[in-house]
Amino acid sequence: MxxxxxxxxxxxxxxxxxxxxxxxxxxxxxxxxxxxxxxxxxxxxxxxxxxxxxxxxxxxxxxxxxxxxxxxxxxxxxxDLYARISWWDIAVHLAATGALAAMGYLLLARLKAVPDPQGPAGVRAFRTVVVLLVTAVGLALSVVWEFGEWWGHTYIDSRINVGYDDTLGDLLAGGIGSVAAGLALTMGRRGVSPAAAASRDGRRPASNRS
The missing domain is CATH 1.20.1270 (Substrate Binding Domain Of Dnak; Chain:A; Domain 2)
Known part of the structure; x- marks a missing residue:
């Protein structure tokens, strides 16, 4: 890393x-x-x-x-777009939670705590497991995010929107975004050559010498 x-x-x-x-x-x-x-x-x-x-x-x-x-x-x-645009909060929760879920899962994969999302290619059951795990990570992060919003509303700025409807909507959006992130991770390196993947990882491409 x-x-x-x-x-x-x-x-x-x-x-x-x-x-x-x-x-x-x-x-x-x-x-x-x-x-x-x-x-x-x-x-x-x-x-x-x-x-x-x-x-x-x-x-x-x-x-x-x-x-x-x-x-x-x-x-x-x-x-202050969250207050100005009614649907903006949901849209950002969907996209940002998906991004954070992917980051969290990849970090766990590097630590070998969960399967590498680029594992057995074409194995549908494996891809399903990855998507479910990414979704679980995203939902956990969504709960932390909602706690942070409550803390911010209580101790920093009362204009931060909190409430039952807001929290449930944010959690639902975060879950949907996390599912999308899991699907993206399982397809993220299809079509990428081994040399390109190695270069991005900071490694030298493997030699084909016999």
């Missing part, structure tokens, strides 16, 4: 994910310069998530999309 975090971009597909990370760093610096400590802490957490995505060496499309979703969720809070 450390090798993947520190590697230089090798493939054209690395440009977009690292571009998102650059935007994350810019957002963190902007928050520190022009916003308050709450916003700075928020973007620091987002930046941590962006670095974890790089360390996990996820497929470039998932890396860029996941990072963009985390940035969108943070800026939506700063711009």
């Amino acid at each position: 450390i090798d993947a975090l520190l590697r230089r971009p090798r493939l054209p597909g690395d440009v977009a994910p690292d571009g998102v990370r650059a935007l994350g760093l810019g957002s963190l610096l902007a928050a520190a310069a022009w916003f308050g400590p709450v916003e700075t802490a928020l973007f620091a957490l987002v930046m941590l998530g962006l670095l974890i995505l790089r360390a996990l060496a996820v497929p470039a499309v998932l890396d860029a999309a996941g990072g963009a979703v985390l940035l969108l969720a943070a800026w939506s809070s700063v711009a």
